[in-house]
Amino acid sequence: MPRRGSKSAHLIAALLEPKRAAIRAEDHGLPSPRSGKPGPKTDGLTQVNIDTLTNRAERTYNRLVHGLLANPKEEYLAAVAEILQLSVDEYTLLCIYALGHKPVQQLEPVIDLAARDLWQAACDGQRHMMYVTDLAWTLLAHNQPFADLFTGGRAPKNTARWMLLTPEARITLMDWETTWAPAVSAQVQAALAEHPTNEVLRRLEADVRADPRASQIYTGCTEASIAPDGAVRRLLHPKHGPGLAQMVAASPYASPGARMIIVAFESQSQRTTT
Numbered sequence: 008m009p010r011r012g013s014k015s016a017h018l019i020a021a022l023l024e025p026k027r028a029a030i031r032a033e034d035h036g037l038p039s040p041r042s043g044k045p046g047p048k049t050d051g052l053t054q055v056n057i058d059t060l061t062n063r064a065e066r067t068y069n070r071l072v073h074g075l076l077a078n079p080k081e082e083y084l085a086a087v088a089e090i091l092q093l094s095v096d097e098y099t100l101l102c103i104y105a106l107g108h109k110p111v112q113q114l115e116p117v118i119d120l121a122a123r124d125l126w127q128a129a130c131d132g133q134r135h136m137m138y139v140t141d142l143a144w145t146l147l148a149h150n151q152p153f154a155d156l157f158t159g160g161r162a163p164k165n166t167a168r169w170m171l172l173t174p175e176a177r178i179t180l181m182d183w184e185t186t187w188a189p190a191v192s193a194q195v196q197a198a199l200a201e202h203p204t205n206e207v208l209r210r211l212e213a214d215v216r217a218d219p220r221a222s223q224i225y226t227g228c229t230e231a232s233i234a235p236d237g238a239v240r241r242l243l244h245p246k247h248g249p250g251l252a253q254m255v256a257a258s259p260y261a262s263p264g265a266r267m268i269i270v271a272f273e274s275q276s277q278r279t280t281t
Contacts, residue, residue: 030051098110
């Protein structure tokens with residue numbers, strides 16, 4: 008790929024250089040650049056520091072910020088991003104400026120939900136069941152119709168753990184063994200393949216493998232499922248009885264890995280009267 012134009016070089020420098028100057032060298036176990044020298048003390052990382060921390064030849068980072076580094080590898084850009092503590096959006100922009108496209112592999116996202124209060128408000132304003140989880144199915148926001156699905160009206164802390172491991176789920180989620188559990192197993196396996204160091208996912212898989220019924224489904228899973236977008240499954244609602252759950256799924260744009268699920272439930276009695 009040819010070198011990026013001067014406009015991209017300017018954008019890379021504008022993105023990275025303020026970040027570099029704001030990070031203390033001591034935080035990476037390096038001496039302050041001005042330590043023992045006359046003049047004002049500057050604690051920020053130097054460009055040479057970035058080369059040292061990324062194990063690259065001297066001036067590699069300098070060439071990057073000046074648009075002179077031909078075909079930088081995404082692995083290198085990710086290493087720079089982690090040192091400079093770039094956000095997911097900032098890393099995406101760095102790849103666009105340096106490579107001409109979005110990253111193939113995102114940085115490991117922070118386990119949180121951007122605009123959490125607004126997502127909670129969105130859940131509260133939805134008449135159907137709605138909830139938002141992080142990449143490991145930890146519940147981040149939900150509405151009351153979703154909470155009503157569970158005993159005592161209390162939603163679980165982790166929805167995948169509830170779906171795969173609780174006796175309650177095996178009753179509530181009708182056809183649990185043939186529809187719900189295989190789909191969730193496939194989704195957990197895909198998430199773990201993408202985020203193999205995530206401790207919540209690793210503990211979840213270990214517990215699933217230790218459960219006799221769940222383990223058999225999980226290890227023998229041949230389902231291809233990333234998310235329940237468009238899925239229609241039978242559900243035994245504790246308040247409304249049996250019926251069909253129709254689901255749509257999406258991912259909050261500023262929270263990679265998070266998932267937003269809306270479950271439209273129609274009870275059997277509703278279906279027979281309409």
